[in-house]
Amino acid sequence: MRYHRTDVVERALQVLDTYGLADLSMRRLGGELGVQPSALYHHFANKQTLLAAVADEILRRGARQRTARSWDGQVTEICGELRDAMLAYRDGAELVATVNAFGLGAAGPEQELVAVLATSGLPRELVPVAVRTLLHFVFGHVADEQTNLQASSAGAIADQPRDGSDFGLALGLILDGIRVRVEGSARTRRP
Amino acid sequence: MRYHRTDVVERALQVLDTYGLADLSMRRLGGELGVQPSALYHHFANKQTLLAAVADEILRRGARQRTARSWDGQVTEICGELRDAMLAYRDGAELVATVNAFGLGAAGPEQELVAVLATSGLPRELVPVAVRTLLHFVFGHVADEQTNLQASSAGAIADQPRDGSDFGLALGLILDGIRVRVEGSARTRRP
């Protein structure tokens, strides 16, 4: 069998969803494809690059059309899409967050948020800070959420089931913080 | 040489600060102590437990007295202390965040934040959400910050040096979000 980059990513996605990130090793993936681990290095420079490609594919598959017109509606859509995309695969949040921390993935959502907040009325110097705050929140919250979901589906603990409304609640909190600065600067511009 | 738990943690802290989290392996740590890796399992059930002890020690060493009287001043103090504690050791943020994601460490800051927000006037059902949002923010932001600091001190990139004021700015954003809910509920209680 001869494979392309895309075949490897596809298979990696299956291994991830079935066995989890910890079991997504080069040797395991090679075995799953019926190929020596070293063969994977023909397609990817190293594991990090492979994981980045997998993360990007997860986000690509979760992409949706924007419908909101207000800046805060669009921020909610972007963050919600990011969340749903990561929740669609086992350990998706951990994977995307790790890759992003390495400076490789999730460039799409980040650029979208920058673009939206740039037109929100938020003071220019606060835009990067707000974007990173939003992304840290989404990554952290969803990773948490997913860990608990997977733990409870494994029948381990009961705990508080922590439904998805928590995400909206917390995001609303941050959005309120941004709104304060948007309105503050609007008053300053037209006193 | 015969060691105690505390000696192992102390040495682990040195290895972490000198070589980084990736090089803090059981074998490496054993070697550093002049002991077989298996000897460490007399002191800790597994690596995860050892890392949790190291994370707790980092936070313990960063502990400070509270001086603020307002709820938002206290939240600022708690988050600032957490940040400084993690920044004091190489890869401190990544370590503490990882351990926390596993449900083991950083119980101190979490309980403190719950206690403070419970007396802030924030609606009771929002307290856990706000606390988790704050912690996700601090972990994510400081991990980011530390990665960049370490990259630039290694002479790799110039980039935006991203000073500590970013942290205060972003935290202020979230605090504003919380204030909106505190004041909202104050108006509801006394109409």
Add this chain to the structure above:
DNA sequence: ACCTGAACACCGTTCAAGT
């Protein structure tokens, strides 16, 4: 272009046995 086979330098963890 894509893959094999073999090697290098590592991991975490267990367990019988020693002092």
Add this chain to the structure above:
DNA sequence: ACCTGAACACCGTTCAAGT
């Protein structure tokens, strides 16, 4: 109580060589 020695079942990565 604390540690050794040996083993088990893994890692990521490199590289000459094959088709």
